[in-house]
Amino acid sequence: MKIIKGSANPKAEEKNFYQLSDFIYNLENPLFGKKENEKYIWTLFKKVKNNWKQVSGNIKYGEKVPYTFGEKVVGIPFKIEVHIERKNLFNKNEKVLAATLIVTPKTKNESTIGRVILLNREKANVNTAKFNESLTAEARTSNLVGKEITFYLWEEGATEYKKYQKPKTAQVDKYGIAKVKFILSDYATPQTWMSFFTGDDAVTKKFFVTASYQLKEVTNKTPVTVTDQQQPETKKKQSGPIEKLTEIVLIGVEKTAELFDDKTKTPTSIGKAAKQESPSNCVCKEQYKDLIWGGKVSCEFRKKVVQICAELWGESRKLEMANGLMAVMKVETWGSFKAHHREGFKSANDNSKDLTISSFHKDSGSKSSRAVGLIQFTQDALEGMNEFPKSTPATKGTQPRYDALNRLKLSYAQMGEIRQLDKVKKYFEPAKSKIKTPEDIYLHVFAPKGVGQKDDFLLYAKDTIEYKNNNSVDKDNNGIQRKEILARFYESKNEGIKNKTSNFSCGIDDKKDDIKATGIVTYHIYADGKIEKHIPKKIKSGYEQKYKYIFHDKENKEHEICIVDFIFANKRNNGITISSIPKGYTKTYSYPRGGNAQTAYVYPNGDICVEGTRYGFKKYPKGSGKVELVRMKDGLSYNNGNVKIYYSFKSSQRKYCNPESYAGLIGALATLGRADVLCTGMCFEDATSYPSVTHPNGDSADTAYYSALAVEQKKVNAFKHFNFKNIYRGKTGWYPNLIGTKYSKGHEDHLHAGDFDSNIVKTIKE
Structure with missing residues (x-):
């Protein structure tokens, strides 16, 4: 049995050598090497519309041959075939396929994250830290100047889901370096909190950082070790975007499974934290009581929306524009206001953590992608935000590109509403000067060319795809005009007035946080x-x-x-319901008598299948x-x-x-x-x-x-x-x-x- 040795992802414009080799034995062994009168013939095929087409004029001979692929074929699969031509027992020539290899060229100017480091710049020993100190993360990159790198700080032992919470971003400078600072106390797991704050000084914890760019990830090799308990210092509360909370050392534990939830970024101080001057009533009651659809979202959500609109369109217009944005999000999410709301669904009652990239496939198959989120982010929107790269002739319409797009949308679905509101702001920022009214906010999401136009402006003429998708709003049967598209916006706005909040729970009130627990x-x-x-x-x-x-x-x-x-x-x-208990389980156990469940079957990957009395078989991944x-x-x-x-x-x-x-x-x-x-x-x-x-x-x-x-x-x-x-x-x-x-x-x-x-x-x- 023979194989082809060589890169399956050769760089474009570079000469790459491929060699025919025995699967087990070295070609230098005369018993298993090339035999007399054998000829090796190399043929190259290109994938065209799911079929392999031979590349003409590219026949090569020998045990080792070079191939050079151009930039124009980056991302296109090629197949290399090697045939052996030799005499058979009857002394006649025969040609036998010896080996094949699929290769997909990559660009020579590939953008990469080469090395990631995490260190404590405040100490001589940069690989150690105290619990209330800051860490600096740096990513050394190639061909990424001006691009945004996302960093995730995580504690050793953190689950995959927990690793990707509370990211920070930084732009790559002219030297190819992106740099961010983390406050350690914001990133420890709940178990670490319990260890440190119950006086266990012997606990040693290690922290790592992962840098990510367009689904490429690199993690530092040398961790920073935290070895002693330090009561964090409470800094003066800062006013500014929610992402600046990572610069405020306020300690709180939401629940054992989750330190901070995206919906509540305001942590609770511990013990004798610095006192804050608080009004006698919740501040939301005065500042956000007139926000439409406020009754459908959390206090933190309301504050974030108003804050975004103040930063985009000014303090004096923040509530007016925030009402417009709330009306838009209600329409786009069918009133769910959920980060994981997907196109084609009228509700978002599923758990975002259970979604996969296939959850974004349309009925047409895997080469498709549903819009997602508070304003229904589409591929065009994500490309315009520089969150997803534009296609090339080689990548357009390919399955890997759709998979990458749906993987990005999955991350949007699972980031939570508060973090996704930052993405909403990013979508509007380039056009904020053109957006003059709440109506323009809606148009910028639904039909950007209608922003700033008059009410009779023709958005979609008849016989266009856009018209067919929205023909129900064409009341005059003369194409869809701006005013007709806005009918849904006004309907949402009027309905939202009836759904303002009356439940104010931002947590700022005059009740003191008296501890009422003794020993438990x-x-x-x-x-x-x-x-x-x-x-x-x-x-x-x-x-x-x-x-x-x-x-x-x-x-x-x-x-x-x-x-x-x-x-x-x-x-x-x-x-999920299954037809029978699959083979391959490693152990079984019985459930307590008196219920419907009878036997559990446990599998090596941790899945459990259950057999019951009368409801069939169920699988719990x-x-x-x-x-x-x-x-x-x-x-x-x-x-x-x-x-x-x-x-x-x-x-x-x-x-x-x-x-x-x-x-x-x-x-x-x-x-x-x-x-x-x-x-x-x-x-x-x-x-x-x-x-x-x-x-x-x-x-x-x-x-x-x-x-x-x-x-x-x-x-x-x-x-x-x-x-x-x-x-x-x-x-x-x-x-x-x-x-x-x-x-x-x-x-x-x-x-x-x-x-x-x-x-x-x-x-x-x-």
């Missing part, structure tokens, strides 16, 4: 819907893996509800990282004064859930105040949720229906009050009359309260 991490659940997680400086022995839950009634009287254990499990993606789960009480029966918190399990052994979701459930039960709540389960200890495929990881609570609409509506309202965002129900009888719910298949026998908003949980450390 405690969730404080308040009757008004607020939840706080209090973390003491020292945790008592035996309580390291436990949480306490306390409910505060309307008179702020405390009710200690329970103490539960918590564990960490591999995170699970949503499940292993997700990225770990999830924290509490072991729920088998039942609660708390009755004290005006507070009743009851539940019992019905035909389910799914008794694990997310700690924040459990706090939300307790709050909802207290709000409902009934003693007959039947819980049909959350998830199992391994984070699967058979027979449900929609709520692994314990983020959702299932409960049996009451027999009357009025009582069930009260339960729905209670879950809504405690920030369960999506309530799913069946379509039987009066179920469709439940206000604030959505129909979802498989919910005829139970109500599903899902997507608990962990952003409302405020963390306070001693």
Whole structure:
């Protein structure tokens, strides 16, 4: 057996040699080398419309031959074939194929990141740091002057998902160097926070940095080691873009699985942090109360939108233009206001972390791409923002290019709304001087040539693709004019006036962050819907893996509800139904008796398939990282004064859930105040949720229906009050009359309260 040795990605305009070699034995061995009277014939083929076409005039002979590819064929696949011509046993010439090799030339001027370094410039030993110090990252590049490099700082052991949070960008200077500075304390994992802030001075942590440009990534080889505890210094709060938060050392832990969430970039200070002068009421109440569609988004989202518009169009017009931008985003996302909203979908109820590049394929196949995000970013938009390179004759329409585009859109979908708003700003910046009105904001997204034009300006003439896609708005049957396109904008704007927010929760109020935890991490659940997680400086022995839950009634009287254990499990993606249990599993185990799940089958890649009693077989793929789960009480029966918190399990052994979701459930039960709540389960200890495929990881609570609409509506309202965002129900009888719910298949026998908003949980450390 022979092979062709040589580069599969040769540089254009350079001579590259290819040699025929035995797969195992060296050609120098006379037993396995070239035999007498053998002739090696090399033929080159070019891929043209999925077929191989021979390149004429390019026949070569010998064991080793050169090929030189031009810049014009960069990205086009070629096939090299070598035939051996020799005498057979009958002394007749025969020609036998010996080996093939597919090569795809690359440009000689390839843009590369050559080397990445991470160091502490404040110390003689640049590879060590204290917890409250800054690190400098540098990328040495080739052919990237003026381009933007993205840097990700991450701690050793971080999951792949966690590595790519809170990036910073820098432009490559004339010397080919891009440089950024990171505050260490902004990038540690929650586990590291717990180690440092519970006084474990022996902990040693290593930090790395990854530099990225157009899907090419390079990571530094020598880490910076952090070896001692340092209480971070609190700097004066800066006014400026949200991305400057990395320069403010304010320490907070959102939840164990996530240090900062994109929706809440305002961390909570720990212990005796510097006091801030706070108004008696939430500042949003005065500054953002008139923002249309404000009731559909978070406080941080509202502030970010107004801030962007102030920076683009001035302080005096910020609210006017922000209302225009909100109206646009409502139209483009069908009112979801989600970063992962995809073209062709009227909702965004899926989990962005479960998306893949194939999620952006249209029905036409893999050579397609759906728009995504708050303003539905398209390929043209991303190219105009220099986020995606323009095509060349060699790359246009190729599968690798579509894959790269969809990979970029996947990163947009998974970056969260707050970070994506920075991309929205970047889209508008080049045209900000041309955009004079809120209507122009809409036109710049939908039909840029209409910006600044009169109402009767013809945007799309008949018989154009754009006209066919929007012909429903042509009221006069004479082509689509600017005023006709704007009808949807005005409709969104008017509807948005009815959807201003009345719930102000920016966290700036006159309530002090008093620590109310002694020796155990405690969730404080308040009757008004607020939840706080209090973390003491020292945790008592035996309580390291436990949480306490306390409910505060309307008179702020405390009710200690329970103490539960918590564990960490591999995170699970949503499940899928399969026809049988695949072969290849490495171990099995049984689920507790009394539910529908029977046997788990575990595979080498971490996936789990489950066999049950009557719902067939389900597969729960292993997700990225770990999830924290509490072991729920088998039942609660708390009755004290005006507070009743009851539940019992019905035909389910799914008794694990997310700690924040459990706090939300307790709050909802207290709000409902009934003693007959039947819980049909959350998830199992391994984070699967058979027979449900929609709520692994314990983020959702299932409960049996009451027999009357009025009582069930009260339960729905209670879950809504405690920030369960999506309530799913069946379509039987009066179920469709439940206000604030959505129909979802498989919910005829139970109500599903899902997507608990962990952003409302405020963390306070001693």
